[in-house]
Structure formats: C-alpha cells, structure tokens
Amino acid sequence: MIEIKDLHKSFAGVKVLNGITLDVKKGEILALIGGSGQGKSVLLKHMAGLIKPDQGQVLVDGKEIAKLRGKTLSQLRRRLGFLFQGGALFDSMTVFDNVAFPLREKTKLGETEIRKRVIHELEQVGLSGEEEKYPTQLSGGMIKRAALVRELIWKPEIMFFDEPTAGLDPIIGQTIMNLIDAIHERFPFTGIIVTHEIPKVFDIVKKVAMLHEGAILKEGSPEEIVSSDDPIVQQFIKGETEGPITYY
Amino acid sequence: MNESPLELIRRLGASFLFVADRVGMMGIFLAKAFLYCFIPPLKVSLILKRIRFIGLQSTLLIILTGAFTGMVLGLQGFYTLNRVGSTAFLGPAVALSIIKEMGPVITGFMVTGRAGSAIAAEIGIMRISEQIDAIELMGLQPFRYLVVPNLLAGIIALPLLTAMFDVVGIFGGYLVGVKLLGVSGGIYFGEMAASVTMDHVLEGLYKSLSFGVIITWVGCYKGYNTGTIGWGAEGVSKATTQSVVLSSVMILVWDYFMTSILF
16 A cells, blocks of 8 residues: 655755665554654655655555645545644644544534534543643643544544654553554554554554664564564664664 | 855855745745635635734724824924925825825734734744644645635735724824814815825725735745744744744835836
C-alpha cells in the first residue's frame, strides 16, 4: 500500500534521510523506531505528502504522492489520518467541535448523527463530559486522545502516528497504545507509528523498522528486532548509554 | 572590507531575486485567496465571525481616533483659515481631508495594529502547532478556513469602519470649530455640502476597500508562512511585526498611487 524507494532528504545541507526503502502492506501496522533526530518524523511527513523528497519516491497505492496536485492530492489525503506529536487540535474550537470537524467538512452527515457519533467516540476514549472544553484546558493525555478520535472518527484507510505517547505517563501511554490496537481491530487501517515506546509498541505491531543515521538499519518482526545481534539495535532497545550510538 | 565590483553585483542580484521571489509568492497567495472566494462552499459563519472581529470589535477604536482626528483638524484648520479670513471653509477642509485621506488611511493603520497583527499571530500559531498541516491532511484547503474569511471580512469591514471614522471625524471638527471656536454651524455644513461630491466619497471608499485587502492579505500571508521566517514564538513574533510594518508601508505607498493615478 505504501512503498518508499530510495528516499533522500537534506535540510540546510544536513542529510536527514539517506536512501530509505520500505514497504508497508495494506492493513499492517509498522513501528518506526530510532533515536531522536534520526529522521523518523521527517519520513512520516514524506509519506503523508507534507514534505517533498530531494530524491526517491513515496508511492501510495502506486501513486507518487509528491507529484499529486489539487483534487487528486485532496482525494488521496481524504483517505489519510495523521496524529501529530502535539495533537494539532484547533485551539479556537472545543473538543466537540474538533472531533466533529472532519465529519462536518468531509461527510454529508446531519448534525444529529454527528453529535451522536462524536459523543459515542469520546466516551470510548474516556473523554465524556469534556466536550465543551478547549484544548488549552486539557491535559497532555486528553489532548492525544481527543486528537486520536478526531483522526479516526471518519475511519481513514491509512493512519500515521507521530510519537503518540510522547510526554505522557506510562499508564496513559499504554492506554493510547491499547486504544490504537483496539481501533485497528475494529477497522484494520494501514498504520505507521513513530515511537520510542519500546517494548510497548511491540505488542501491537507485526513489523518494526529501525532508522539510524537516515537509513533503515534493521527491519523485521518485533521478535527479530529483539533477537537482532546488531549492537546498535541492542543498545537502542535496551536503552544503554554505552555502545556504538554516541550521539546522546 | 573591500568588495570586488563583481561580488557587489552578485549580492545586488541575489537581493533583487530574493525580493522578486517574495513579491511573486505574495502575488500568488493573493490570487489563490481571490480564487477561493469564488469557488464554493464559502464558510459564511467564519466570514461573519471575522467581520465581527475585524469590524465590530474595532468600532470603539475607530470612533475614538475619528473624533480626535476631526477635532485636531478643526483646531488646526480654524487657526490657519482665520489668518486669511476664510473660516467659512473649515467644514470643507475638515470633510475633504477626512473623506479623501485621513479616514481611509488612519482606519487602515488602526485595523492593521489591532486586527492585522492578530490575524498574523493567530495563523502563525496555527502553522507552528501543525494545525494548518492537520487541515491539509484532512484533504481540505486551509485557505477556505483561514484566508478567505479574513479577506472578505476586510473588504466588507474597512469601508464601513472608514465611513464611521468620516462621520465621527466631521462631527469632531464641528465640535471644535462650531461649538468651541464660534464658526457658524450652518456655514460649516453648508459649505461642506457644496464642496464635497460623490467622487470624493467614492475615492475614500475605493481606498478603504483596497486597504482592507492589503491588511488581511499581508496578515494572512505572514502568518501562513511563519515556518519560513523562523520557528516557534520568535517566528510568530517576526510574522506579526513584519505584517504590521509591511501593511502600514503598503497602505501609504498604495494610497499615493491611487491618489496620483486614479483621482
């Protein structure tokens, strides 16, 4: 469903992505792991067409996303969902209006049906009673849950998660991971999760790719990653300060 | 440090290209904004909200500045005209100054400071907190939600605010000229009616319309491109400052061209 071929990207002369090649199949969730500043979020934004590559291609259903314009790009994007690191909730709208926004703008549903669905979905993530609050009145975990509902309420085919648990306590982090897993079971979207949550993320994905110095260092099932004899992979998943990774 | 002539030419060329690029980008931004004004659906509730913000919430400021501008003109005009014994022309002097120039320009400055800066900051914050990316990733066009409502609200609100400024300013001049300094009220308004034509009113109207476009266009453009001129709070602060400075300068430059070419 998503194919990345020899992707390169530099910012101000600094190489961030250095020949990434990766495949994500329909209905599969891929965990993209790697140290900070290794280009995971940049890669994710390439997949969503928010950044254009210097070289290489990102193909979604065989279409090169960087070359799509206007209506074709909008049509493709209407199939995508993106959970931003900070949630990207519209801060001038209440939680209810935020979640209702894609339904109001992208569907022809009536206000009664929208209300019913928003209230139901907010209940599912433990946000009932918070509908009339503004994003600035919510905690980090609540923002992430509200943003998650906003992205998933219209059932996108492809879902990108940019560090969905960053800055949250372990319990809320686990809740978010469980939510992603539960929603994936209800409707099996294709997903890419950028995360540092190891090993939590291994419970909900079938495939993991580790990014290091702008390239895919190791790709495989969670078991293959855990049992990898690559010292960089081992140092990273164990969180050790001593080892070949020196940028910390 | 001595620079070779070639290096100087290269730097001049680079600066010219940079400015040309920015002007081109701004032009494309405005063309795109106008294009979306004509492609439905228009977000009417958002347009009304922005009219409320740019127009209604600026009224007190406009009344205050209009009144004092008219009063100062009444005072200055009276003493100048009194020297040549022509205080009868105080009414036309105040009215023409306000309707043709001061009304649109000062209203433009006030709205730039109050609403133009806020538009740039609001959109800038949406840019750095990825809210604009979120709209794009929903397959929606951010211009419909962020730019078009502001642009149309500016076009609607500025002429109305200017008209308010004009009326209040003329009464400010009346208050000082007639009530304080003793010019006859009949003469003040009578001479004004004889001198001010519909063309003068239209001149002010066209100017205020174009200033409405300039203020919202520059505010939206600077906010929308916050990422390209520095991230974070500093980026928003730069966008806001640049928006106010550029709008103010553009209002004066455009005012000159409109006055000299069109009228």
